Amino acid sequence: EFVSELAASNGPVVLVGADIPDIQPRHIEAAFQKLGSHDAVFGPAADGGYWLVGFRRRPVTPSPFAPVRWSSEHALADTVANFDRRHGVAYCNVLRDIDDGAALADYVSSRRGIISTKLQGMNR
Numbered sequence: 001e002f003v004s005e006l007a008a009s010n011g012p013v014v015l016v017g018a019d020i021p022d023i024q025p026r027h028i029e030a031a032f033q034k035l036g037s038h039d040a041v042f043g044p045a046a047d048g049g050y051w052l053v054g055f056r057r058r059p060v061t062p063s064p065f066a067p068v069r070w071s072s073e074h075a076l077a078d079t080v081a082n083f084d085r086r087h088g089v090a091y092c093n094v095l096r097d098i099d100d101g102a103a104l105a106d107y108v109s110s111r112r113g114i115i116s117t118k119l120q121g122m123n124r
Helices: 002-008 025-034 075-081 101-110 112-122
Strands: 013-016 040-044 050-055 089-091
Touching (some): 013 025, 025 050, 040 075, 050 075, 101 112
Antiparallel strands (some): 013 050, 040 050
């Protein structure tokens, strides 16, 4: 469905995954700023995919999302390869997305101290 949303837009448009726990408003703002001087912007995910995609206008290539090896470490590289070098592609910060239970467990483990501190503050 997101492909039809992007295709219907005259831009700029940015789509973000719903599984990005560390996303902040500044990340979205940075993506729109990058679209001021680039045709496309991607937010790389730590696993080789991406958590954000945006276009200044309608996609500059007929099929920016095909062929792409989705749900793999190649998703971002495959998508970017669909763009002609004349069209500028920019990147945002690398963020982690939560695609499965293992990724969620890894995220919670990496944030255990932060989560514990926040919970302690709530109990006061």
